[in-house]
Amino acid sequence: MQQIGVIGGGTMGAGIAEVCAKAGSDVVIVEVKQEFADAARARVEKSLAKAVSRNKLAQDDADAALGRLRVTTDYADLADRELVIEAAPEIEELKREIFANLEEATGANTILATNTSSIPIIKVATATKTPERVVGVHFFNPVPVMPLVEIISTLTTAPETADAVSAYVTDTLGKTAVRAGDRSGFIVNALLIPYLCQAIRMFDSGYASAEDIDLAMKGGCGYPMGPLTLLDTIGLDVTLSAAESLYAEFAEPHYAPPALLRRMVDAGRLGRKTGRGFYTY
Numbered sequence: 001m002q003q004i005g006v007i008g009g010g011t012m013g014a015g016i017a018e019v020c021a022k023a024g025s026d027v028v029i030v031e032v033k034q035e036f037a038d039a040a041r042a043r044v045e046k047s048l049a050k051a052v053s054r055n056k057l058a059q060d061d062a063d064a065a066l067g068r069l070r071v072t073t074d075y076a077d078l079a080d081r082e083l084v085i086e087a088a089p090e091i092e093e094l095k096r097e098i099f100a101n102l103e104e105a106t107g108a109n110t111i112l113a114t115n116t117s118s119i120p121i122i123k124v125a126t127a128t129k130t131p132e133r134v135v136g137v138h139f140f141n142p143v144p145v146m147p148l149v150e151i152i153s154t155l156t157t158a159p160e161t162a163d164a165v166s167a168y169v170t171d172t173l174g175k176t177a178v179r180a181g182d183r184s185g186f187i188v189n190a191l192l193i194p195y196l197c198q199a200i201r202m203f204d205s206g207y208a209s210a211e212d213i214d215l216a217m218k219g220g221c222g223y224p225m226g227p228l229t230l231l232d233t234i235g236l237d238v239t240l241s242a243a244e245s246l247y248a249e250f251a252e253p254h255y256a257p258p259a260l261l262r263r264m265v266d267a268g269r270l271g272r273k274t275g276r277g278f279y280t281y
């Protein structure tokens, strides 16, 4: 599998495109507007430059990776893709529309994957007439650095579909794959989101400061980032939609989004990407 398509060139889409291009695949990113497509390319360029500056990548390899990346606004450019990974905003109707378009735009054997972290994969699979070729492939932020990818099979995913994506993720991208069923949160978010929500509740109660909560989990548990810094990195909007989806699925109180999380999203304090979350950037 070497012909890869990515839908959406935001943080996750650009990261996925970057790791695929670095691994030698030919990559097409589809965006809704040319300026977003150009911004996606700029995101990949910036991250590749960072990898070069950190001595993780040779300049020639960064140039070659960029040479394997095209950006477009036209689904017709996906006609020859073997795998398309959707990384659009977490809106079920939008994703269903994208998957219906993908079915039209791609060949019958193209694997259609979604990077959703919170929408059941079956909901997007049923937007196509061929749900056996739809699978979840969930990367982590920052994609070039985090080794894990969750591979999610629905009740209708063909075993060959999941196996082929898993082989691409491990053998070509060099990442670690884990398998999970189609339940909200999969493995990581089902464990991570309640922890992050609990950190928000602790901060909101005035029991400890943001800095001390973060220092405690870094110094006491060896986590690379404290929970409130991690929330600012993931994005509070992304966290809220993940918590809402977990709560809708399981109706267990520890998944319920804390009121402060909702108010911060209402206020546009989404974390690093808007310059303010639990911290100011």
Ligand SMILES: CC(=O)CC(=O)SCCNC(=O)CCNC(=O)[C@H](O)C(C)(C)COP(=O)(O)OP(=O)(O)OC[C@H]1O[C@@H](n2cnc3c(N)ncnc32)[C@H](O)[C@@H]1OP(=O)(O)O
Residues within 6 Å of the ligand: 047, 048, 050, 051, 054, 056, 117, 139, 140, 141, 142, 144, 145, 146, 189, 224, 225, 230, 234, 238, 242
């Ligand atoms: C919500 C969801 O659905 C799912 C999610 O994504 S949940 C979020 C999951 N992510 C996390 O939990 C992130 C937790 N945080 C971390 O792991 C770390 O803080 C971090 C990796 C993000 C940053 O670590 P750091 O040590 O502060 O930063 P930094 O030194 O800049 O980078 C770490 C390493 O990545 C490398 N790196 C940084 N940027 C890079 C890039 N663009 N390309 C390649 N390598 C890069 C660095 O060179 C460094 O490598 P070494 O350790 O070998 O020196």
